[in-house]
Amino acid sequence: MGRELDLAGLGFETRSVHGGGGPDVATGAVNTPVYLSSTFEQDRVGEHRGFEYARSGNPSRASLEANIALLEGADFGFAFASGLAAEDAVLRLLSPGDHLVLQTDSYGGTYRLATTIHRRAGIDVDAVDLSGLEDVVRPETRMVWVETPTNPLLQVIDIAAVATIAHRHGALVVVDNTFATPWIQQPLGLGADIVVHSTTKYLGGHSDVVGGFAATNDAACAERLAFVQNGAGAVPGPFDCYLVQRGVKTLALRMERHCANALAVVEGLLGHPRVAQVLHPSLPDHPGHDVALRQMRAFGGMVSLRLRGGERAALELCSRTRIFTLAESLGGVESLIEHPGRMTHASTAGTSNEVPGDLVRLSIGLETADDLVADLDGALAGLR
Ligand SMILES: Cc1ncc(COP(=O)(O)O)c(C=O)c1O
Numbered sequence: 050m051g052r053e054l055d056l057a058g059l060g061f062e063t064r065s066v067h068g069g070g071g072p073d074v075a076t077g078a079v080n081t082p083v084y085l086s087s088t089f090e091q092d093r094v095g096e097h098r099g100f101e102y103a104r105s106g107n108p109s110r111a112s113l114e115a116n117i118a119l120l121e122g123a124d125f126g127f128a129f130a131s132g133l134a135a136e137d138a139v140l141r142l143l144s145p146g147d148h149l150v151l152q153t154d155s156y157g158g159t160y161r162l163a164t165t166i167h168r169r170a171g172i173d174v175d176a177v178d179l180s181g182l183e184d185v186v187r188p189e190t191r192m193v194w195v196e197t198p199t200n201p202l203l204q205v206i207d208i209a210a211v212a213t214i215a216h217r218h219g220a221l222v223v224v225d226n227t228f229a230t231p232w233i234q235q236p237l238g239l240g241a242d243i244v245v246h247s248t249t250k251y252l253g254g255h256s257d258v259v260g261g262f263a264a265t266n267d268a269a270c271a272e273r274l275a276f277v278q279n280g281a282g283a284v285p286g287p288f289d290c291y292l293v294q295r296g297v298k299t300l301a302l303r304m305e306r307h308c309a310n311a312l313a314v315v316e317g318l319l320g321h322p323r324v325a326q327v328l329h330p331s332l333p334d335h336p337g338h339d340v341a342l343r344q345m346r347a348f349g350g351m352v353s354l355r356l357r358g359g360e361r362a363a364l365e366l367c368s369r370t371r372i373f374t375l376a377e378s379l380g381g382v383e384s385l386i387e388h389p390g391r392m393t394h395a396s397t398a399g400t401s402n403e404v405p406g407d408l409v410r411l412s413i414g415l416e417t418a419d420d421l422v423a424d425l426d427g428a429l430a431g432l433r
Pocket of ligand 1: 120131132133134154158159196200225228246247248249259261262378
């Protein structure tokens with residue numbers, strides 16, 4: 050990386066654009082090049098210019114890691130091949146016999162990872178409503194896993210309150226910040242120890258890359274995460290790092306529009322005769338509204354709704370929209386619609402994390418707000 054720019058104290062947008070380290074020293078390229086090299090020349094045995102082998106580190110990844118860490122207010126950042134790979138690395142901070150408390154209504158894949166793969170490795174996992182955290186922590190509790198807003202019910206968890214209880218019992222607090230992004234909230238500043246992301250979503254922002262991230266200010270956690278990143282090797286390739294970083298540069302602009310469009314969609318859905326309930330933290334009767342006002346800069350680009358016609362209506366709505374594409378994932382420029390019970394959260398069926406069948410989740414994209422509202426209106430009107 051090139052010209053050193055002191056970004057301390059500069060604005061979020063400036064840090065997003067310049068946080069990767071500035072123009073390339075060798076060529077002056079303003080974007081960090083995609084370094085397609087699996088290995089790096091050493092000047093003498095053991096003496097190199099910062100990189101030896103690309104699983105351990107490569108300049109494209111280092112630039113991305115510096116960039117996202119800066120946005121999260123973290124001293125250390127680690128990029129992974131997917132959000133779940135990042136989560137897996139964080140869960141490997143635990144040892145057999147440790148107790149993990151997971152938020153109910155966290156992403157289905159997180160629940161599956163914890164309750165199948167890590168439970169088999171000897172981790173005791175409880176999925177609970179975190180408002181009852183005090184009642185489930187015990188001496189073996191080593192980690193509390195928070196997702197806020199939650200996927201797909203969009204509950205808001207008070208990060209500072211959870212951190213106070215967890216820390217009193219000596220447990221680490223991990224926050225999945227995928228839905229909010231660091232533009233909306235920075236969990237480390239609210240008391241969390243580790244932040245994780247699926248960079249596949251808003252950070253990448255264009256539905257063209259799968260990636261993950263973990264960030265922390267805790268040197269001991271960072272040392273272990275670095276070891277797992279290299280030792281288990283679930284690292285992103287340089288082109289994937291480039292794509293995520295390109296997304297990061299426009300994060301603030303995109304989030305402003307995602308959030309504004311979501312407010313327009315919420316307004317369009319409220320009171321609709323086919324809609325039983327709209328779930329969005331902006332709504333004054335949302336149970337997490339006051340915490341959201343304190344903890345979030347804006348209310349986010351995800352909206353969920355429950356339909357009066359039950360699961361049948363929810364499934365039908367998903368195949369009736371024209372602009373909203375029926376697909377899993379979220380956080381891209383295009384609006385997506387999905388049925389969590391049958392799609393993203395199918396693995397939670399029959400568990401305490403099962404989601405209601407009448408629920409539809411919307412990822413609000415960057416199209417013209419009026420077009421999105423009209424699309425949903427048309428699809429709802431046509432329901433049998
Ligand atoms: C909140 C949340 N966390 C983590 C993940 C997992 O990320 P990935 O699909 O990049 O592995 C997802 C994926 O949908 C998610 O929505």
